[in-house]
Amino acid sequence: MKKYVRGTAIVGVLTLAVAACGSKPSDSASSGSSANKDFKACMVSDSGGFDDKSFNQTSYKGLQDAVKERGLTEVKAESKSDNDYTTNMTAMVSAKCNVIVAVGFKLEDATEAAAKANPNIKFAIVDSAPKAPIANLKPLLFNTAQSSFQAGYLAAAMTQSGKVGTFGGLQIPTVTIFMDGFAQGVRYYNTQKSKNVQVLGWDDQKQKGLFTGDFEDKAKGQNNAQNLITQGADVLFPVAGPSGLGGLQAAKASNGKVNAIWVDTDGCISAEEYCSVLMSSVEKGMDVAVKDAVISVVDNKFDNTQFTGTLQNGGTAIAPFHDFDSKVPADVKSELDQIKADIISGKITIESKVQPKAS
Structure with missing residues (x-):
């Protein structure tokens, strides 16, 4: 390929x-x-x-x-x-x-x-x-665990509340791989910065979390997102297809208090009406x-x-920051680049069990 x-x-x-x-x-x-x-x-x-x-x-x-x-x-x-x-x-x-x-x-x-x-x-x-x-x-x-790891680090670096949240559509490997990477990226940020940012909606070690039960119902996605927001999350990571758009609706309705990271494609292109709340996206090529x-x-x-x-062959990546480009600090951008290099080199090992084998 x-x-x-x-x-x-x-x-x-x-x-x-x-x-x-x-x-x-x-x-x-x-x-x-x-x-x-x-x-x-x-x-x-x-x-x-x-x-x-x-x-x-x-x-x-x-x-x-x-x-x-x-x-x-x-x-x-x-x-x-x-x-x-x-x-x-x-x-x-x-x-x-x-x-x-x-x-x-x-x-x-x-x-x-x-x-x-x-x-x-x-x-x-x-x-x-x-x-x-x-x-x-x-x-x-x-292997979206790799780029989701970067997304988790970004979310942890940008949260003001100290809480970030994620939810999925169905609990299947192609969904939880994102959530695993995201949670582990937050954990890596905490280790590197001596912080304690919490991940709501997914425990990657117990493999338990929040799901809508489908990929179609935006109302369920909005409800899940609102539950996370009520618990204090100010960055959302919906992994639920069209259902996840409900999460972006909840973020947009917060009037700047809550932002999000999209999945699969650059949300500022595929769902540009929500670009104002999207820090970035985890892309799959x-x-x-x-x-x-x-x-x-x-x-x-x-x-x-x-x-x-993979990150190495460009088959997955985090998207540009778009409206958040001036809001993401230069040192965070540099750290994200280093994380990419360290994942590629093997210095950082992601532990999600649903990662596909390398081709």
């Missing part, structure tokens, strides 16, 4: 959208190159949908980028609930897709079953890896990983080797 550099080549694309639950597909075409118009690049979202301002949306951008750059035909199925995964995966197989990308841990069973049953189709899945390799399935994983996986199939260079995004 090549190092993370965003491409800019734009050519035409034919798009066919296949919706869940039997909705009528729609298609549209635009002018430009159609050199590979018979090649179908396909994607199935999880229940958060393609406009979740988070991992589905970022992954979908990768599909779109590949389609535009190579003149492919796009086919996508948006899942409205967990019950749609097998149905949508079957629809992609029936559409005679050349490559099918599944977005999210929750699609692993449907994806693995489809890959085993259709060895002539190439598959990729974001945030999951089969227990045993499958020849036509490429896992795309990200899902768009580039998906694009590379799709293009590898176009170029007959596909392999099933797991890709793991």
Whole structure:
């Protein structure tokens, strides 16, 4: 997998959208190159949908980028609930897709079953890896514990109350990996600075914490965030997809008393209406990983080797500070850079058990 550099080549694309639950597909075409118009690049979202301002949306951008750059035909199925995964995966197989990308841990069973049953189709899945390799399935994983460690340090450095809070959607590895890194980053700050900043909402040692129970309900996210704020947290780290947007709503409603750090993508771009309360974001380079996986199939260079995004290869990172650039002290910025270097070198070891193996 090549190092993370965003491409800019734009050519035409034919798009066919296949919706869940039997909705009528729609298609549209635009002018430009159609050199590979018979090649179908396909994607199935999880229940958060393609406009979740988070991992589905970022992954979908990768599909779109590949389609535009190579003149492919796009086919996508948006899942409205967990019950749609097998149905949508079957629809992609029936559409005679050349490559099918599944977005999210929750699609692993449907994806693995489809890959085993259709060895002539190439598959990729974001945030999951089969227990045993499958020849036509490429896992795309990200060690977000590393960048979340930086986020935890940043939160601890910026809190005024001495309390920071986090909550998740579901207690699954792709969520708790963020929360583990965040908690350990706060702990590292406390050790380095002889402070006692508290983490509310997650105990990484006991693996117990606060969850909404889904990724869709913004009201639940807002309630969880408000509970954390009531307990004194003035920096929030929601790891809950669209549900987490409720946490940003709670922060914005505080009129400057509470701020947040977003996940999966740069929140100042994906959810710019909340940029005024976002110190930074923990980014996963899902768009580039998906694009590379799709293009590898176009170029007959596909392999099933797991890709793991890290701080070293740019597959995960903390986003720019945007509106907080002048508010984050220069020494904190320098310390964050040193933490990155120390994680890469192995001087700092993160202890989250759900970190993916290095690729």
